[in-house]
Amino acid sequence: MNNQSAYENVVVALPDYAVAAISALEACGYEAWCVGGCVRDAILGRDVNDYDIATNAQWADTEKALTAKGFTVHRTGVKHGTVTASLDGHAMEITTYRTDGEYSDGRHPDSVEFVSSIEDDLARRDFTINALAYHPSRGLLDCWGGLGDVDRKTIRAVGDPAKRFREDALRILRGCRFASQLGFSLEPATKQAMWSCKMRMAHVSSERITHELTELLLGEHVHDALMECIDIIGAVLPELVAMKGFEQHTPYHIYDVWEHTAWVVQRSPRTPLARWAALFHDGGKPGAFFMDGDRGHFFGHPLLSVDITRGALARLALSPAFVANVLTLVQLHDRMIPATPKGVKRALATLEGDVELFRALIALKRADALAQSSLSEPRLQLASDLETVLEAVLSTEDVFTLGQLAINGKDVMSLGVPEGPGVGDALAQALDAVIDERVPNERNALLSFVAESATLTSN
Ligand code: ATP
Numbered sequence: 496m497n498n499q500s501a502y503e504n505v506v507v508a509l510p511d512y513a514v515a516a517i518s519a520l521e522a523c524g525y526e527a528w529c530v531g532g533c534v535r536d537a538i539l540g541r542d543v544n545d546y547d548i549a550t551n552a553q554w555a556d557t558e559k560a561l562t563a564k565g566f567t568v569h570r571t572g573v574k575h576g577t578v579t580a581s582l583d584g585h586a587m588e589i590t591t592y593r594t595d596g597e598y599s600d601g602r603h604p605d606s607v608e609f610v611s612s613i614e615d616d617l618a619r620r621d622f623t624i625n626a627l628a629y630h631p632s633r634g635l636l637d638c639w640g641g642l643g644d645v646d647r648k649t650i651r652a653v654g655d656p657a658k659r660f661r662e663d664a665l666r667i668l669r670g671c672r673f674a675s676q677l678g679f680s681l682e683p684a685t686k687q688a689m690w691s692c693k694m695r696m697a698h699v700s701s702e703r704i705t706h707e708l709t710e711l712l713l714g715e716h717v718h719d720a721l722m723e724c725i726d727i728i729g730a731v732l733p734e735l736v737a738m739k740g741f742e743q744h745t746p747y748h749i750y751d752v753w754e755h756t757a758w759v760v761q762r763s764p765r766t767p768l769a770r771w772a773a774l775f776h777d778g779g780k781p782g783a784f785f786m787d788g789d790r791g792h793f794f795g796h797p798l799l800s801v802d803i804t805r806g807a808l809a810r811l812a813l814s815p816a817f818v819a820n821v822l823t824l825v826q827l828h829d830r831m832i833p834a835t836p837k838g839v840k841r842a843l844a845t846l847e848g849d850v851e852l853f854r855a856l857i858a859l860k861r862a863d864a865l866a867q868s869s870l871s872e873p874r875l876q877l878a879s880d881l882e883t884v885l886e887a888v889l890s891t892e893d894v895f896t897l898g899q900l901a902i903n904g905k906d907v908m909s910l911g912v913p914e915g916p917g918v919g920d921a922l923a924q925a926l927d928a929v930i931d932e933r934v935p936n937e938r939n940a941l942l943s944f945v946a947e948s949a950t951l952t953s954n
Pocket residue numbers: 530531532533544545547601619620621622625626663665666
């Protein structure tokens with residue numbers, strides 16, 4: 496171990512509750528430090544998610560010391576030496592110094608061994624930037640050169656990278672995720688080991704993979720991370736690999752399919768729905784591609800993208816409703832929607848009136864156009880026009896869902912249409928006619944329209 500002394504010139508402002516927890520433990524004769532991501536993020540000036548504390552006290556002693564000072568303590572992971580302590584609504588995980596055995600669930604080590612020094616505890620951590628400890632009076636303890644790596648914006652494994660990724664393959668995806676969140680690069684030996692150990696990610700639970708990939712997609716530097724990590728994340732999302740380096744041969748594009756995709760993700764709203772849809776929207780392009788003279792074409796690619804997306808997302812821990820929305824966005828990303836009230840109402844009807852999904856679709860269309868050549872500028876204007884028209888439509892009483900129609904399924908059946916899909920079809924035709932302004936949304940007019948259409952069909 497590279498036992499560097501504390502850096503005194505780094506001052507991190509810790510919140511009162513974290514300082515209070517450290518003081519409570521040290522007043523009882525133990526030692527305690529803030530550790531991990533909170534130190535990293537505080538040095539970087541980023542918002543800190545949670546403050547984690549490491550101590551040489553056993554969990555039961557931690558519980559005693561902190562309850563005496565007014566903390567509420569929950570035994571959230573005592574098998575691994577962790578309790579969660581809260582003061583004034585602020586919760587912290589406090590964990591006894593330990594080293595970890597294997598993480599077969601990719602989340603909790605199978606066995607832990609408690610150790611006596613903070614240095615040994617830091618040595619079990621994944622990356623140097625996460626192996627920093629900070630104490631309000633002793634300052635920064637940096638045994639692995641984490642501060643230098645923060646300065647150099649580098650993600651470097653603690654110790655032998657391949658060994659660390661064989662112990663726990665989740666670290667591979669964590670590294671890609673930190674690259675995206677922090678805008679850091681992977682140190683070459685660390686990257687090489689992430690690449691060579693990537694197939695071990697098959698042992699990580701789909702929940703953990705899904706969580707890390709979603710966080711990666713939401714990262715501020717997602718374009719750079721996707722470009723840097725495609726050969727690594729390809730082991731969990733092999734559907735993406737064919738996009739890498741796939742030239743488009745069209746004046747509408749300046750990037751290959753993968754770099755285009757990386758930019759679309761970057762320029763999409765920072766929501767899981769928008770980002771997952773952006774990641775897969777052109778996944779069907781390599782399969783749909785053909786050349787006509789010197790021009791590349793991808794007719795029909797959205798439907799192939801839908802199949803590819805469905806297959807990939809089925810392996811992840813995502814809700815069926817979320818997946819359905821991603822598939823809808825992928826399918827419609829390229830669909831021409833006229834920026835007229837009728838065009839917008841028809842699109843809303845297709846989306847069963849889901850206004851938020853329509854907004855997400857417009858945002859995807861905008862991000863898609865932003866990642867193409869200047870020939871695609873009219874599509875940007877179209878996205879803005881769609882937004883304007885959508886707001887105008889929403890400010891009226893105009894009808895765009897079956898539920899808003901002045902008739903319902905019972906009315907349709909009372910006209911003699913037998914129960915079954917015919918009822919929905921009749922209502923859909925009625926909605927279409929109302930949107931088209933061929934029939935007003937009035938009960939009698941709609942009943943005559945349905946009766947007339949039913950007669951026409953039966954003849
Ligand atoms: P964030 O909270 O933003 O996700 P973090 O770095 O705080 O980032 P946590 O999952 O909260 O990540 O973990 C806290 C610390 O625990 C990390 O900074 C790291 O030191 C250590 N750690 C977490 N997971 C692992 C792992 N799989 N292998 C080794 N160390 C880990």
